[in-house]
Amino acid sequence: MGAPLVIAEDLVKQYGAQTVVHGVSLYIQRGETLGVVGESGSGKSTVARMLLRLCEPTSGSVHFDGTDILHANAHHLRALRKRMQIVFQDPYAALNPRMRVRQILAEPFAIHKQPCDRAHLSVLLKEVGLDDSALPRFPHEFSGGQRQRINIARALALRPEFLVLDEPVSALDVSVGAQVINLLRDLQRTHSLTYLFISHSMPLVRYLCDRVMVMQQGRVVETGEAVSVCDHPQQPYTQALIAATPEFTHAKNAKIVPDMQRSLLGACDLGGGQHDHELG
Ligand SMILES: Nc1ncnc2c1ncn2[C@@H]1O[C@H](COP(=O)(O)OP(=O)(O)OP(=O)(O)O)[C@@H](O)[C@H]1O
Ligand SMILES: [Mg+2]
Numbered sequence: 001m002g003a004p005l006v007i008a009e010d011l012v013k014q015y016g017a018q019t020v021v022h023g024v025s026l027y028i029q030r031g032e033t034l035g036v037v038g039e040s041g042s043g044k045s046t047v048a049r050m051l052l053r054l055c056e057p058t059s060g061s062v063h064f065d066g067t068d069i070l071h072a073n074a075h076h077l078r079a080l081r082k083r084m085q086i087v088f089q090d091p092y093a094a095l096n097p098r099m100r101v102r103q104i105l106a107e108p109f110a111i112h113k114q115p116c117d118r119a120h121l122s123v124l125l126k127e128v129g130l131d132d133s134a135l136p137r138f139p140h141e142f143s144g145g146q147r148q149r150i151n152i153a154r155a156l157a158l159r160p161e162f163l164v165l166d167e168p169v170s171a172l173d174v175s176v177g178a179q180v181i182n183l184l185r186d187l188q189r190t191h192s193l194t195y196l197f198i199s200h201s202m203p204l205v206r207y208l209c210d211r212v213m214v215m216q217q218g219r220v221v222e223t224g225e226a227v228s229v230c231d232h233p234q235q236p237y238t239q240a241l242i243a244a245t246p247e248f249t250h251a252k253n254a255k256i257v258p259d260m261q262r263s264l265l266g267a268c269d270l271g272g273g274q275h276d277h278e279l280g
Helices: 044-051 073-082 103-110 119-127 144-156 174-191 202-208 226-231 234-244 246-253 257-265
Strands: 008-013 019-030 033-035 057-064 084-085 162-168 195-200 211-216 219-225
Touching: 008 044, 019 044, 019 195, 019 219, 033 044, 033 073, 033 202, 044 162, 044 195, 084 144, 103 144, 119 144, 119 226, 144 174, 174 226, 195 202, 195 234, 202 226, 211 226, 211 234, 219 234
Parallel strands: 033 195, 033 211, 084 162, 162 195
Antiparallel strands: 008 019, 008 057, 211 219
């Protein structure tokens, strides 16, 4: 295995007198999915934003493909920004309601002064399971799942290597969310993407992630292979998180985790009312 694509060391974030991230270190290998779980306010999004330098750490370092992004100049940072993107939880808020899909998808190309023609947009839409008929339409004309697909298409526009997925399906219905998760898996394989996946759902983390990092009050309390952390959590906090996910306990006890995976792979099954397999 080569050097990790993303390495963060001892990240600290303070807002005034309050420290919300207390020395978080992590690495993400190329092609890997690192999950981040923890209760609301534990600092998951803040860590993710610091990795992309959307928020300045108070101290610590972030290296992306060997480059120290916290000391990169504006020119260099701009070039790096093309290689790292973020997809947010709320597909409604993330899209400008006054822009047509054509403009939404063309925007990243314009910002980075890259050529973009109709063929580029068609390819992007096709990759996320939509077609050209979306181009002249506005975000309100789409369902939540379709809107999230448009967000993903926009994030992929400049062919990034690293995507932060900040609770990308939390706002969606279970069956629609399962389809989006499968899309993200397919895209990861096709484009050799590296993911940081933030979620409140342990079953989803177990399904999608290679490794997981558990955060509590701005600190990492446990980290390891996603399957082993989910099945054999070592820390009381992780055990409590899992216990608080009834469908996971149920899924494990009933040995339906493999079924859940099958359902996710053919998400129509999930849409057929098999709510035992609910992913939360
Ligand atoms: N701009 C800000 N100013 C002050 N405090 C902030 C700011 N952004 C985040 N915080 C605080 O930092 C802490 C961590 O927030 P963060 O959004 O990273 O949590 P999270 O784990 O992503 O939570 P959630 O699961 O609800 O998304 C919270 O206490 C939050 O109130
Ligand atoms: Mg968050």
